[in-house]
Amino acid sequence: MGEYSKSKLNRVNRGKIRATYDVEKINAILDAGFIGYVSYVYEGRAISLPMAYGRKDNKVYLHGSQANRMLLALIAAKKVSMTVMHLDALVLARSGLHHSVNYRSATVFGSVKNIEDPKEKDAALFCFMEHMMKGRWHGIRPMHTEELDRTMVVEMTIETASAKIRDVGVADEPEDYKLDVWAGLVPLKQVAEYPIPDKDLPHKMEIPKHVLDYYQSNKK
Numbered sequence: 001m002g003e004y005s006k007s008k009l010n011r012v013n014r015g016k017i018r019a020t021y022d023v024e025k026i027n028a029i030l031d032a033g034f035i036g037y038v039s040y041v042y043e044g045r046a047i048s049l050p051m052a053y054g055r056k057d058n059k060v061y062l063h064g065s066q067a068n069r070m071l072l073a074l075i076a077a078k079k080v081s082m083t084v085m086h087l088d089a090l091v092l093a094r095s096g097l098h099h100s101v102n103y104r105s106a107t108v109f110g111s112v113k114n115i116e117d118p119k120e121k122d123a124a125l126f127c128f129m130e131h132m133m134k135g136r137w138h139g140i141r142p143m144h145t146e147e148l149d150r151t152m153v154v155e156m157t158i159e160t161a162s163a164k165i166r167d168v169g170v171a172d173e174p175e176d177y178k179l180d181v182w183a184g185l186v187p188l189k190q191v192a193e194y195p196i197p198d199k200d201l202p203h204k205m206e207i208p209k210h211v212l213d214y215y216q217s218n219k220k
Contacts, residue, residue: 001027004023004026005021006162010160010161012164015164018164020163027055029086030060030106031055031131033085035051036050036053036060037050037051038070038074042070051064053131054127055131056127059158060110061128061154062074063125063128063153065150065151071114071152074154075112075114080109080156081109083106084106088103091166091185094177094183095176098172102166102167107162108160108161110157111159112155112156115153115155118145121151124153124155125153135209139210169185192214192217194219
């Protein structure tokens, strides 16, 4: 799939050895998450908020109410950036200043479009739901027209991006390796617990296969 070209906007200046511009690796980081930190400017102030998203190819979809301040600001600016980060381990070194973390982080930059066509909106929301949980869309009721009318859906076209990845062990000073101090990694991950049925279900229902599939893929 190639690489994103480097520019002042996306070039990683600190920790260059951990940088990647590989499209496939960046997409993998996006696909491993569901929450991104979206940045925008409101009345001259920079604000960053966590938002759920869906991705298909070079498109990222966000949605909210028609009065959503952030989405309105993005549409006005016509540009957006979003960061997704996964914390993979605590890196415990022999020196306090050499403590670190293992992580995967991607920042994407692109242009913004407000999706108004009902069919395009429906397709974007399908992408959003399938990104959250594969198979979920076909297990829920269809969207009402009034719901679609009340919902603003924004499409981000990724134009450039970069990522930083740290996936190595401890890096201490050479003389510190002889110290009687424990060092190593504490791996971290997000896991799914067993699904809990809603208390207001009209009758005892089996948990849908797509929900159990998600649980099996993401449990401890």
